[in-house]
Amino acid sequence: MARTRVSMQELIRRRxxxxxxxxxxxxxxxxxxxxxxxxxxxxxxxxxVHGPAGxxxxxxxxxxxxxxxxxxxxxxxxxxxxxxLPGALAEIATQFAQQGRRLxxxxxxxxxxxQRAHEAVLAAAREPSEPDVPSAGGAALARAGAVGLGMVPVxxxxxxxxxxxxxxxGADRLWARFRSQEDAHLVLEPERALTPVLLTELADAADxxxxxxLLFDTYERTAPFLDRWLYDVMTTDxxxxxxxxxxxxTAGQRPLDPDRWDGAADFAAELPLRPFTxxxxxxxxxxxxVTEEPVVAEVLRLSGRLPVLVxxxxxxxxxxxxxxxxxxxxxxxxxxxxxxxxxxxxxxLDCALPRRLDEEIVRAAAHRGGDDPAExxxxxxTLPFVRADRRGTARYHDVVRAxxxxxxxxxxxxxxxxxxxxxxxxxxRRRAVLEEELRGAQGRPWTRPEWRALRVEELYHSLCAGPxxxxxxxxxxxxxxxxxxxxVAREWARAVxxxxxxxxxxxxxxxxxxxxxxxxxxxxxxxRVLELxxxxxxxxxxxxxxxYNAHGLRLxxxxxxxxxxxxxxxxxxxxxxxxxxxxxxxxxxxxxxxxETALHHLAAADEAVPDAExxxxxxxxxxxxMGRPDEALPWLDRAHALDPRExxxxxxxxxxxxxxxxxxxxxxxxxxxxxxxxxxxxxxxxRARVRQSxxxxxxxxxxxxxxxxxxxxxxxxxxxxxxxxxxxxxxxGAVAAYDTAIALDPEYAWAWGSRALSLEALxxxxxxxxxxxxxxxxxPEYAWAxxxxxxxxxxxxx
Numbered sequence: 001m002a003r004t005r006v007s008m009q010e011l012i013r014r015r016x017x018x019x020x021x022x023x024x025x026x027x028x029x030x031x032x033x034x035x036x037x038x039x040x041x042x043x044x045x046x047x048x049v050h051g052p053a054g055x056x057x058x059x060x061x062x063x064x065x066x067x068x069x070x071x072x073x074x075x076x077x078x079x080x081x082x083x084x085l086p087g088a089l090a091e092i093a094t095q096f097a098q099q100g101r102r103l104x105x106x107x108x109x110x111x112x113x114x115q116r117a118h119e120a121v122l123a124a125a126r127e128p129s130e131p132d133v134p135s136a137g138g139a140a141l142a143r144a145g146a147v148g149l150g151m152v153p154v155x156x157x158x159x160x161x162x163x164x165x166x167x168x169x170g171a172d173r174l175w176a177r178f179r180s181q182e183d184a185h186l187v188l189e190p191e192r193a194l195t196p197v198l199l200t201e202l203a204d205a206a207d208x209x210x211x212x213x214l215l216f217d218t219y220e221r222t223a224p225f226l227d228r229w230l231y232d233v234m235t236t237d238x239x240x241x242x243x244x245x246x247x248x249x250t251a252g253q254r255p256l257d258p259d260r261w262d263g264a265a266d267f268a269a270e271l272p273l274r275p276f277t278x279x280x281x282x283x284x285x286x287x288x289x290v291t292e293e294p295v296v297a298e299v300l301r302l303s304g305r306l307p308v309l310v311x312x313x314x315x316x317x318x319x320x321x322x323x324x325x326x327x328x329x330x331x332x333x334x335x336x337x338x339x340x341x342x343x344x345x346x347x348x349l350d351c352a353l354p355r356r357l358d359e360e361i362v363r364a365a366a367h368r369g370g371d372d373p374a375e376x377x378x379x380x381x382t383l384p385f386v387r388a389d390r391r392g393t394a395r396y397h398d399v400v401r402a403x404x405x406x407x408x409x410x411x412x413x414x415x416x417x418x419x420x421x422x423x424x425x426x427x428x429r430r431r432a433v434l435e436e437e438l439r440g441a442q443g444r445p446w447t448r449p450e451w452r453a454l455r456v457e458e459l460y461h462s463l464c465a466g467p468x469x470x471x472x473x474x475x476x477x478x479x480x481x482x483x484x485x486x487x488v489a490r491e492w493a494r495a496v497x498x499x500x501x502x503x504x505x506x507x508x509x510x511x512x513x514x515x516x517x518x519x520x521x522x523x524x525x526x527x528r529v530l531e532l533x534x535x536x537x538x539x540x541x542x543x544x545x546x547x548y549n550a551h552g553l554r555l556x557x558x559x560x561x562x563x564x565x566x567x568x569x570x571x572x573x574x575x576x577x578x579x580x581x582x583x584x585x586x587x588x589x590x591x592x593x594x595x596e597t598a599l600h601h602l603a604a605a606d607e608a609v610p611d612a613e614x615x616x617x618x619x620x621x622x623x624x625x626m627g628r629p630d631e632a633l634p635w636l637d638r639a640h641a642l643d644p645r646e647x648x649x650x651x652x653x654x655x656x657x658x659x660x661x662x663x664x665x666x667x668x669x670x671x672x673x674x675x676x677x678x679x680x681x682x683x684x685x686x687r688a689r690v691r692q693s694x695x696x697x698x699x700x701x702x703x704x705x706x707x708x709x710x711x712x713x714x715x716x717x718x719x720x721x722x723x724x725x726x727x728x729x730x731x732x733g734a735v736a737a738y739d740t741a742i743a744l745d746p747e748y749a750w751a752w753g754s755r756a757l758s759l760e761a762l763x764x765x766x767x768x769x770x771x772x773x774x775x776x777x778x779x780p781e782y783a784w785a786x787x788x789x790x791x792x793x794x795x796x797x798x
Contacts, residue, residue: 023060023280026271030064030249033269034071034211038244044269045234045244048219049251051273057251060273061217064249073211073247074101080221081389084487085229085522086113086190088222089198092214101208103201108712109194115679115710189523191229195239206243219252224490224520231260234267347376348383352404353419355460355498357386357394364426365419405502417465424461430454446480446488456495463499467508475511476543479533483550486525493519493529527554545571545578552584556591564588579608579615586618595626613642617649620656629656647677655686658693666690681710685720692724700724715744719751722758731758749778753785760792768792 026049036043047064049057058079065075076095082088090110093103202212216226230248232238250256255270276284278300285296347366354361357380363373377394380386385400396404409416431454435445445451459477462470474496481492493515500508511532518528530551533539539547552567565588571581582605590598599622606615620635636653643649654669670687674680688703704724707717722737738755742748752775759768769792775785 023056023063023273026060026273027063027067029269029271031067033247034068041266044267045247046264046268047247047249047271048256048268049249049271049273050219050253050255052253055273055275057253057273058217060271061215061249061251065213065215068211068213068247069099071211072209073213074099074205074209075213075215077215077217078222079217079389082222083491084190085225086110086194088216088226089194092198096205101205103198103205106194106197106201109197112712113190113194191239191522195229195233199233199240199242202246203241203243206245210245212243212246214246214248216248216250219250220254221252221494223252223257224516225487225522227257227260228520228522235264344376344379348380349404349408350415350419351376351380352396352401353408353416353461353464354423355395355457357381360426361423364422367419367422402502409503420461420465424458424465427454427458427461431458444480444484446484452481452488452491456491459492460495460499463496463505463508464503467499467503467505471507471511472538472543475533475538476546478515478529479543479546479550482526482530482533483553484526486519486522489515489526489529490519524558527551527558530554541574545575545581548574549578549580549584552588556584556588561588561592565592577608579605579612582608583614583618586622590622590625595622598622611642613639613646613649616642617646617652620649621652624652624656624659629659632656633660645676647673647680647683650676651680651683651686654683654690658686658690663690663693667694679710681707681714681717684710685717688720688724692727697724697728713744715741715748715751718744719748719754722751723754726754726758726761729761731761734758735762747778749775749782749785752778753782753788756785756788756792765792 030047033044033047038045049060051057062077065077069075074096076092078088078091082091089106093106093110096103097107205212216222216230219226230250233242234248255272256264256268261268275281281300282296285291290296347362350366351357351362353365357377359373359377362377362380366373366376381388381394385397386394387397388394395401408419431451434451434454438445438448438451445455455477459470459474463474474492478489478492478496482489493512496508497512497516499505500512514532515529518532519525521528530547533547534544534551548567548571552564552571555561555564555567565585568581568584568588571578572585575581582601586598586601586605589595589601599619602615602619602622606612606619609615616635616639620632620639623629623632623635633653633656636649636656639646639649640653650669650673654666654673656666657663657669658666667687667690670683670690673683674687677683684703684707688700688707691697691700691703701721701724704717704721707714707720711717718737718741722734722741725731725734725737735755735758738751738758741751742755745751752771756768756771756775759765759771769789772785772789772792775782776789779785
């Protein structure tokens with residue numbers, strides 16, 4: 001028989017696992033839990049590992065995951081690399097797929113979420129880049145989903161081909177139907193849309209494996225967005241039922257929140273980790289070849305039996321007690337006492353300053369002669385306290401880095417400041433290179449993950465180099481981060497919190513604590529931080545104007561339109577020439593239906609920034625929504641002349657031309673809009689209608705197929721398909737399409753009304769009248785549906 005081959009990687013993994021030392025009681029409890037059925041009161045659904053940094057939480061969690069996998073469980077591991085709940089769920093889906101179990105519905109839902117969020121970012125990227133504040137295109141899709149009002153050009157029926165009263169239902173209302181309120185929740189409250197899908201997938205996966213194990217490491221960082229969600233998933237029916245075969249492991253520095261998890265003892269087990277017992281520590285030393293009793297005793301004394309320190313001190317295989325370093329104030333001399341090269345020892349201390357390492361960062365941090373940066377970087381990665389995270393980025397372990405930072409800050413403040421200044425400069429140069437690559441691109445940099453990663457590190461090092469001097473600029477950056485949303489605000493806040501911890505600067509610590517508390521609210525976190533900025537001194541007038549406008553935008557996204565008006569009015573009161581305050585007032589008043597007031601503020605914005613493309617576009621779009629296409633077209637022509645590559649302008653202008661009876665020209669504009677933005681669903685849907693009017697049914701259906709790919713659960717795409725089939729005389733297919741739209745949104749009055757006409761054409765008069773009755777129940781002011789009912793009944797009063 002052929003010999004079964006085992007890979008080198010698998011053999012290495014086995015050897016490493018065999019070297020796992022200690023934590024036998026914790027492993028026993030976890031292992032025996034699999035022998036107890038979920039129905040047994042002794043079974044535990046949650047294990048919470050907690051203890052100070054360096055106590056070995058991550059090593060234990062990974063061992064628990066391997067133990068579960070050996071029992072046939074599907075296992076997923078999530079740490080602070082996940083920035084938010086969708087990121088955590090994506091990790092679960094990815095890792096289950098790697099084990100042969102695809103969570104296909106969750107993958108599709110996550111793709112839909114990413115698409116919706118991506119559309120919002122794309123819209124934001126189309127905003128004017130100077131000054132750095134919102135335009136009408138900015139966050140358009142997210143706004144539309146949040147408040148059911150269209151910020152991107154929309155119309156719900158064949159303009160020019162159907163009754164004017166039906167068109168008069170309002171582009172905004174029909175936009176809400178096309179995009180659906182579910183899209184709003186998907187972007188702004190993703191847990192509401194994604195969690196039920198996860199639970200259904202886990203229930204199916206439980207039929208294929210005896211256990212499902214979810215591991216959440218570094219919980220002290222992820223708890224702000226995971227803890228409330230996890231509690232709700234496990235203890236309430238808010239999102240559905242969680243299969244009993246799921247075992248959850250969380251691991252962080254603190255015990256479970258007693259206010260939230262009070263009474264969890266009947267289903268949860270706390271596993272507090274303390275330093276190794278002497279037996280466990282001796283076992284680890286023996287595994288590393290350190291067995292001489294005097295040496296062992298010295299390691300035990302100096303390490304306090306903290307696992308990471310036992311491992312670090314034993315790393316060089318000390319042969320005598322004098323060879324063992326003391327991990328205390330003079331960290332580098334103690335940890336690296338066995339390293340004979342003083343340049344390398346100094347470089348190791350220098351390289352504790354950055355939060356992550358690569359060759360360029362090592363060069364900037366060390367800034368002295370000796371090893372080539374590539375060699376030095378390679379050497380650092382061999383040290384027992386330098387570990388690569390899941391993305392391959394090398395980092396110092398916090399237990400070792402923290403005393404090194406204190407040593408540098410307290411004993412060499414000039415070297416501390418100079419090192420952080422060099423590192424801030426490195427990240428600033430990297431950011432400048434990226435900005436050059438993106439030069440000419442519109443939009444806010446905080447929406448771009450690659451830019452944010454650089455800017456956050458730059459802010460961290462600037463704050464470390466000079467907390468008092470850097471804080472005002474960091475707060476101003478925080479306004480822009482909060483404007484994008486809570487997940488982005490957390491990235492900014494983490495840099496402030498880490499700088500506060502590493503500098504021990506009270507002014508940073510105060511901000512960090514308040515921001516951490518505010519950002520625990522997934523939905524309102526960014527709004528709450530902006531309120532902190534506005535409540536506390538420290539912002540100049542320009543900063544307060546920006547904060548009011550950002551706060552107004554967050555309120556807009558939450559559908560709190562009248563409160564948003566107040567914020568933008570405050571911004572304009574501080575700076576009457578602020579175009580972005582007028583912009584916020586214009587789009588908010590327009591969403592409230594106050595079109596003339598919106599036009600007034602757009603005129604004021606035009607005075608502040610003459611010949612700005614976005615002002616002309618918004619004026620044209622406002623007239624279009626007012627049903628005044630003749631006045632809309634000149635403004636949209638002007639906007640197009642100012643920026644011929646703006647797809648939002650082309651889409652709006654194409655719709656206006658269609659309303660004016662110029663379908664060929666409309667098609668040209670919509671073609672160009674889609675060429676510039678291939679994933680522009682509204683333009684695709686409008687182009688489908690134009691193509692149908694020109695007799696191109698295959699083209700119309702191709703566009704609607706693409707819309708369906710982009711938004712598979714959007715009822716409006718099925719409603720559009722029904723209309724095109726109805727106008728083509730294919731009424732059976734039209735009814736089926738309307739039925740699909742209504743199944744997705746039973747309150748979709750337009751689809752109920754349109755469906756009635758196809759039912760009537762099929763001779764199903766009673767069903768048609770019932771469909772119109774349902775449309776009128778949903779919207780008693782639906783004049784077109786009432787007229788159709790009167791016509792069918794023969795009681796049309798003319």
